[in-house]
Amino acid sequence: MRVRRPGAGAGPERAAGSVGLMSATAVSGTRSWRRAVDDLVRGWEQHQLWGHLGWQDIRQRYRRSVLGPIWISITMAVTAIALGILYAGLFGHDLSVQLPYLLTGFIIWNFISGCVSEGAEVFTSNVGLITHLPAPLSVHVYRLIWRQTLFFLHNLAVYAVMLVVFPQHLHWSDLSAIPAFGLLVINGVWIALILGIVTTRFRDLMPIVQSVMQLAFFLTPIVWIYTDLLHSTNPTIAERARLAELNPFLHFVEILRRPMLGQPQELRFWVVVLVITVVGWALTLFMLRRYRARVSYWV
Amino acid sequence: MNVSPDAPEVSIVTTDACVDFPIFDAKSRSLKKTLVGVVGGNIADGARVPIIEALRGINLKLETGARVGLVGHNGAGKSTLLRLLSGIYEPTRGIADIRGRVAPVFDLGVGMDPEISGMENIIIRGLFLGMTRKQMEQRVDDIAEFTELGDFLQMPLRTYSTGMRVRLALGVVTSIDPEILLLDEGIGAVDAAFLDKSKKRLSELVDRAGLLVFASHSDEFLRELCDTAIWMEHGQIRAQGELEEVLRAYKGMP
Numbered sequence: 174m175r176v177r178r179p180g181a182g183a184g185p186e187r188a189a190g191s192v193g194l195m196s197a198t199a200v201s202g203t204r205s206w207r208r209a210v211d212d213l214v215r216g217w218e219q220h221q222l223w224g225h226l227g228w229q230d231i232r233q234r235y236r237r238s239v240l241g242p243i244w245i246s247i248t249m250a251v252t253a254i255a256l257g258i259l260y261a262g263l264f265g266h267d268l269s270v271q272l273p274y275l276l277t278g279f280i281i282w283n284f285i286s287g288c289v290s291e292g293a294e295v296f297t298s299n300v301g302l303i304t305h306l307p308a309p310l311s312v313h314v315y316r317l318i319w320r321q322t323l324f325f326l327h328n329l330a331v332y333a334v335m336l337v338v339f340p341q342h343l344h345w346s347d348l349s350a351i352p353a354f355g356l357l358v359i360n361g362v363w364i365a366l367i368l369g370i371v372t373t374r375f376r377d378l379m380p381i382v383q384s385v386m387q388l389a390f391f392l393t394p395i396v397w398i399y400t401d402l403l404h405s406t407n408p409t410i411a412e413r414a415r416l417a418e419l420n421p422f423l424h425f426v427e428i429l430r431r432p433m434l435g436q437p438q439e440l441r442f443w444v445v446v447l448v449i450t451v452v453g454w455a456l457t458l459f460m461l462r463r464y465r466a467r468v469s470y471w472v
Numbered sequence: 473m474n475v476s477p478d479a480p481e482v483s484i485v486t487t488d489a490c491v492d493f494p495i496f497d498a499k500s501r502s503l504k505k506t507l508v509g510v511v512g513g514n515i516a517d518g519a520r521v522p523i524i525e526a527l528r529g530i531n532l533k534l535e536t537g538a539r540v541g542l543v544g545h546n547g548a549g550k551s552t553l554l555r556l557l558s559g560i561y562e563p564t565r566g567i568a569d570i571r572g573r574v575a576p577v578f579d580l581g582v583g584m585d586p587e588i589s590g591m592e593n594i595i596i597r598g599l600f601l602g603m604t605r606k607q608m609e610q611r612v613d614d615i616a617e618f619t620e621l622g623d624f625l626q627m628p629l630r631t632y633s634t635g636m637r638v639r640l641a642l643g644v645v646t647s648i649d650p651e652i653l654l655l656d657e658g659i660g661a662v663d664a665a666f667l668d669k670s671k672k673r674l675s676e677l678v679d680r681a682g683l684l685v686f687a688s689h690s691d692e693f694l695r696e697l698c699d700t701a702i703w704m705e706h707g708q709i710r711a712q713g714e715l716e717e718v719l720r721a722y723k724g725m726p
Binding site for chain 1: 493494496555558559560561562564574576578579582583585587588595596599600604605
């Protein structure tokens with residue numbers, strides 16, 4: 174779908190040099206739905222810019238180090254191996270169960286928490302760019318999600334090694350991991366947008382978001398195996414384990430971790446995620462329509 | 473809303489546009505009130521959050537070929553006006569209608585990364601200014617020749633002297649084809665020989681641009697690039713017209 178902007182006539186001279194960013198904008202009717210959608214679409218058209226910047230962010234972090242971005246994978250591997258051995262011992266699980274579970278959980282969680290925590294400062298950390306360049310807000314969000322996706326891809330290398338060491342019973346149907354990751358990305362965009370807008374106005378929310386995410390890490394089954402507790406012989410524990418499903422993050426983790434480990438999938442996780450996606454985007458479009466133009470005043 | 477066919481391709485029209493800044497961290501209002509003076513906009517009373525009325529009642533109509541200089545004291549609203557005209561600040565009240573590709577040059581350094589090479593910075597800065605990667609790659613030679621940086625273009629930007637950075641930034645900025653060019657002073661710190669060269673390039677850039685708004689304290693530069701001027705005071709347009717007339721009024725000469 175392409176949204177035509179007013180004033181963006183298809184003159185040949187415009188086609189030559191024009192990218193969405195600097196294209197014609199009619200600054201009237203500041204709070205309209207079209208302007209909100211426009212922001213998302215024009216931001217997307219700037220993919221050369223945010224694509225480049227996302228890469229730059231990663232290379233920047235590992236500049237002058239010999240291994241460079243490979244450090245992302247190494248860090249993940251070391252964490253997963255160390256914690257895998259620790260928790261396998263603590264819970265009395267087999268390492269071949271605990272380690273793959275923990276590794277996939279960590280990879281997915283890193284993506285989710287990256288989108289949420291960095292989403293909370295996506296506009297406040299780009300003050301310079303926002304007050305100097307008339308770019309759509311979504312450019313900064315796309316850059317963030319792209320950067321997180323690149324992190325995720327680096328971590329997938331560790332997952333691939335794990336598949337060799339601890340083979341999982343993967344099936345064709347486990348390709349559902351791809352749309353599942355797509356859903357995570359789509360949700361990452363709205364959550365970064367909405368958190369970015371709200372925290373720009375209310376700065377106190379930033380530490381709150383950080384601590385909520387830290388807490389959520391422990392509440393979400395990443396190191397502890399949720400299904401084991403569900404089938405626990407102790408009925409009280411099994412009953413309490415059901416409460417974990419009230420945690421929305423659980424559903425996001427499950428739709429992707431289950432296919433990655435070749436485990437049977439359950440429809441209810443997908444339904445919850447789809448409902449959150451729709452409701453979240455509706456809310457975000459509303460916020461974007463109302464407060465998009467205010468962000469450059471608030472930063 | 474559609475573009476009427478006879479409307480000019482590039483234009484900026486504002487009607488009673490106002491820019492109000494909410495100041496969330498200002499606790500003491502009374503202190504703020506005392507600050508209403510010669511410097512800055514007006515701080516409005518009545519609202520719970522103090523508001524600085526940075527711009528008030530801006531009525532402008534600029535069309536293709538306009539070469540407008542912007543004069544006024546510090547804090548008179550020049551930079552805010554440029555940001556309004558670029559679309560960064562959408563007016564809190566009133567209307568601003570901007571048609572055309574905007575190239576805002578407020579800060580030569582924005583978007584420059586000290587850790588990457590000058591060459592890469594050229595590409596990134598170009599992307600920020602609305603060019604594509606291909607277009608910038610075509611211009612790299614031209615920029616290299618103009619900046620006289622030679623092999624230094626392969627070095628990280630942090631190894632550059634201030635003057636070299638300005639050269640690079642000017643080189644990129646003057647290589648683009650903007651429809652609306654918004655310039656905010658800061659074009660100093662270059663050696664004299666280079667300044668002559670950049671002036672030529674700058675006026676070529678201005679010739680290419682459909683519309684120019686240039687904020688500066690230098691009469692010399694203003695005379696070189698502009699033919700009309702706007703005098704900003706306390707966030708409002710004090711006078712607008714022929715460059716020399718406005719300059720005379722601004723300087724308080726008869």
